[in-house]
Amino acid sequence: MDPSPATALLLVLTLSLSSPVLSVTWPADVSALKALKLAVEPASIAAGSCLSSWDFERDPCDSAFTDHFTCGLRCDAREPVSGFARVTEIALDPAGYSGRLPTSIWSSFPFLESIDLSDNRFSGPIPPPHPSGLPSTLRRIALSRNSFSGEIPPLAPSPSLEELYLDNNFFSGSIPRGIARLKRLELQRNNLSGGIPDLRSLSSLYSMDASDNNLWGRFPAALPQSLVGLSLRNNKLEGCLPSSVISALPWLQVLDLSKNSFSGAVPAAVFQHPSLEQLVLANNEFESMEEPADGGVGSQLIAMDLGHNRLGGMLPGFIGAMPRLRAVTLEANRFAGMIPAEYAVRAAGMGGAGVVPFARLMLAGNYLCGPVPSLMLGGGGVAAAVSLGDNCLFRCPMEFDFCRGAQQKTPATCRDFNPLIP
Secondary structure, eight states: OOOOHHHHHHHHHHHHHHSSSOOOBOHHHHHHHHHHHHHBOGGGOOTTSTGGGOOTTSOTTOGGGTTTSOSSEEEEEEOTTTOOEEEEEEEOOSSOOEEOOOTTTTTTOTTOOEEEOOSSEEEEOOOOOBTTBSOTTOOEEEOOSSEEEEEOOOOOSOSSOOEEEOOSSEEEEOOOOOOTTOOEEEOOSSEEEEOOOOOTTOTTOOEEEOOSSEEEEEOOSOOOTTOSEEEOOSSEEEEOOOHHHHHTOTTOOEEEOOSSEEEEEEOGGGTSOSSOOEEEOOSSEEEEEOOOTTTTTTOOOSEEEOOSSOOEEEOOGGGGGOTTOOEEEOOSSEEEEOOOHHHHHHHTTOOBTTBOOOSEEEOOSSEEEEOOOHHHHSTTOOSSEEEOOSSEESOOOTTSGGGTTSOOOOHHHHHTTOTTOO
């Protein structure tokens, strides 16, 4: 018959008091630390590493034995009755440890607040939590840059988890959901598939990166309003970018959807957003750009990359009116017509009241015609990094850096996009 919790506590206290040296660490935590070290392949425990200093002839949480437990754990909590120290953090050094996590890793450390095993070679699946969930104190899980695989186990209910770093592994299956208090979610560079789940229940989520996976489907119909940064780069997402969804993210500052198959129009919402500063939509299939109602003067964009799409027509004048915009990439599209004077003025290092000059203007690989603006050919040249190669410009001498990289297209090729070319 199993002893009651009170009997077990009395037994622990009796054993500790009868020992020649009083124990500081709760005995179950010592056992859990031993299990963790045993799960690591011995050959991967290098001399001088954290795990090499874990000598269980000594008490892990006793400050008198810091020469035997030099790093890798922290003991901050105390048992309310016995006063034993409890392990609250495990943070192994990037020493190349390999092995699999013990199946009881979550239930063995009920006071755990943070675990960080990043930059090692741990493999296999993440053990699923106890049916009651993760430790109620756990705020941070960092398993980045290892070799973990399998599906990400359900991590809810998880009353305190705020940061989940699983990037640069070999996880498959779908994106986890339902972690209500999660603030940061890093899933990039795995083998995740499926669509983007409904994440609205993650009402505190401010940063999500699921780039470099195999996610497919359409852009989510709704996202947590708390989002500040969203990156879904290099997946298989398609369809339009809903203006209403972007407008409903008032704090969004960074949006990276490059290397997908989004199409249709780039919505005006991204150009007139009250906080968006970095917009990366390169390597998609967008065909047009909606003009913002304010003509771009209210835009907060600092950097914009719309290169390698199917955008056509004249270069939008509103881009030249965006006051904070410093980096513009529109290369490898189907833009025609002449380079707007507003672009040339800002590339030449001039801005105006409340308007910054361009530091970068990439227009190569389009069908731009006419002469290079005189401001860009003047004695002062251009202050920005500019590329104009592979266009239909009347004159773009190779003596100018911005004309190098590729010759201008032939007149026959240019006529299809510029009917004014004879």
